[in-house]
Amino acid sequence: MDDRLIVALDVPNAVQGMELAEKLGEAVGFYKIGLGMLTGGGLALARELKDEHGKRIFLDMKLFDIGATVEAAVRGLARFDLDFLTVHGDPNVVRAAKEGAAGSKTKILGVTVLTSLDRADLDAALIRPGDLHQITVERAARAFEAGADGIICSPREAAAIRALPGSGLIVTPGVRPAGSAQGDQKRIETPAAAIAAGADHIVVGRPVWQAADPAAAARAIQAEVARA
Secondary structure: OOOEEEEOOOOOOOOHHHHHHHHHHHHHHHHEEEEHHHHHHHHHHHHHHHHHHEEEEEEEEOOOOOOOHHHHHHHHOOOOOEEEEEEEOOOHHHHHHHHHHHHOHHHOEEEOOOOOHHHHHHHHHOOOOOOOHHHHHHHHHHHHHOOEEEEEOOHHHHHHOOOOOOOOOOOOEEEEOOOOOOOOOOOOEOOHHHHHHOOOOEEEHHHHHHHOOOHHHHHHHHHHHHOO
């Protein structure tokens, strides 16, 4: 296993998530569980994978609220012994999340700009004008200054963020093996390119769990990562 690969369990419920994890077996040691599974037993699956199967868990909640609420939510979630937990990368949110995670091993990752967004999406959301790449790097810098253990960004910003003073973990979704469908992602790169750019972990979902042989697909990505 190469834990630089995080497989996204983007399936509807914990039963299907465990079935997929069993297919992947020893090929994968790190899983992402997101909002889509939250009401389908996602937290129970996280605990089972971690406690009974020795897997690492990335809970992708992208929390965003007033400081007291974020702090309380993170304090509760940190009891699950998570490895990574995402919040919005706004400095006030990051600081509150770090307070909530105090005393635990859970690392707080700040989301910069979603990999499914481009400049037109930012315009529609009234995000300030400017180059999307530079905005992402600036958000990463501010998240790190606020105490984030790491950030979430597309592979295309990884090199610039790695060059920031005091940068931490870089986790990149928007990763697609060559020949894979782009899906709803807009700023993508291959696994090798993401690692070469400075990513510590890559997140891959559909190209693994939609494959005829998910374990073989995961091993192929890990081989590409190793060569990078």
